[in-house]
Amino acid sequence: xxxxxxxxxxxxxxxxxxxxxxxxxxxxxxxxxxxxxxxxxxxxxxxxxxxxxxxxxxxxxxxxxxxxxxxxxxxxxxxxxxxxxxxxxxxxxxxxxxxxxxxxxxxxxxxxxxxxxxxxxx
Amino acid sequence: xxxxxxxxxxxxxxxxxxxxxxxxxxxxxxxxxxxxxxxxxxxxxxxxxxxxxxxxxxxxxxxxxxxxxxxxxxxxxxxxxxxxxxxxxxxxxxxxxxxxxxxxxxxxxxxxxxxxxxxxxxxxxxxxxx
Numbered sequence: 467x468x469x470x471x472x473x474x475x476x477x478x479x480x481x482x483x484x485x486x487x488x489x490x491x492x493x494x495x496x497x498x499x500x501x502x503x504x505x506x507x508x509x510x511x512x513x514x515x516x517x518x519x520x521x522x523x524x525x526x527x528x529x530x531x532x533x534x535x536x537x538x539x540x541x542x543x544x545x546x547x548x549x550x551x552x553x554x555x556x557x558x559x560x561x562x563x564x565x566x567x568x569x570x571x572x573x574x575x576x577x578x579x580x581x582x583x584x585x586x587x588x
Numbered sequence: 589x590x591x592x593x594x595x596x597x598x599x600x601x602x603x604x605x606x607x608x609x610x611x612x613x614x615x616x617x618x619x620x621x622x623x624x625x626x627x628x629x630x631x632x633x634x635x636x637x638x639x640x641x642x643x644x645x646x647x648x649x650x651x652x653x654x655x656x657x658x659x660x661x662x663x664x665x666x667x668x669x670x671x672x673x674x675x676x677x678x679x680x681x682x683x684x685x686x687x688x689x690x691x692x693x694x695x696x697x698x699x700x701x702x703x704x705x706x707x708x709x710x711x712x713x714x715x716x717x718x
Binding site (some may be wrong): 495509545572 | 604608610611613621622624628629634635636638639642643645649650652653654662666669673676677679680683703709712713715716
């Protein structure tokens with residue numbers, strides 16, 4: 467193979483996890499788009515409809531896993547793209563810390579929202 | 589096993605005319621990836637209106653959906669997501685060593701399929717606006 471373009475270094479854990487999450491996200495993102503734009507139209511969405519879906523433990527689990535894997539895949543992608551573009555030294559460590567904190571906050575807020583949507587808390 | 593190609597300073601704008609299909613695929617994958625992670629933060633922020641009250645959540649979503657620009661942005665988001673998915677499948681295949689000789693064709697196929705699906709979705713996304 468003559469040419470291969472990637473922001474990732476093959477064989478690293480970041481590369482492996484990016485591929486593993488990608489396989490799950492291909493299905494989850496397609497399912498999410500189809501369900502909330504083609505089966506249920508976004509303009510017709512109400513809290514009651516959202517609660518009906520999110521109170522199903524299987525759907526809730528899928529959406530939560532979707533949130534976690536998408537946050538990891540996206541932020542890991544950003545980190546590797548920046549490292550690939552030459553990010554180094556202290557700036558690299560600061561960016562890593564900012565991205566990890568952003569991811570944790572995103573997942574925490576998303577989990578809180580999901581629990582509210584499920585109707586367990588109100 | 590592939591080796592990483594030394595692409596030099598591809599970020600130099602003047603070099604775009606020299607880009608190969610693989611380089612365009614890599615750049616478009618990065619570009620769509622940045623949009624999708626940016627959208628994820630925005631998405632959770634909008635959905636967080638559910639923490640205020642059920643009415644605020646419903647009103648916010650329906651208010652946004654009443655704007656034509658939002659409907660067009662949704663079509664754009666769908667196109668971005670589809671390209672990222674299709675090119676992502678292509679990248680997984682490349683990593684597995686499948687279809688290495690057809691990388692250019694599979695990239696062009698990803699672009700065409702993205703355009704077809706996005707165009708076909710327009711009636712669904714604009715439904716009820718006119």
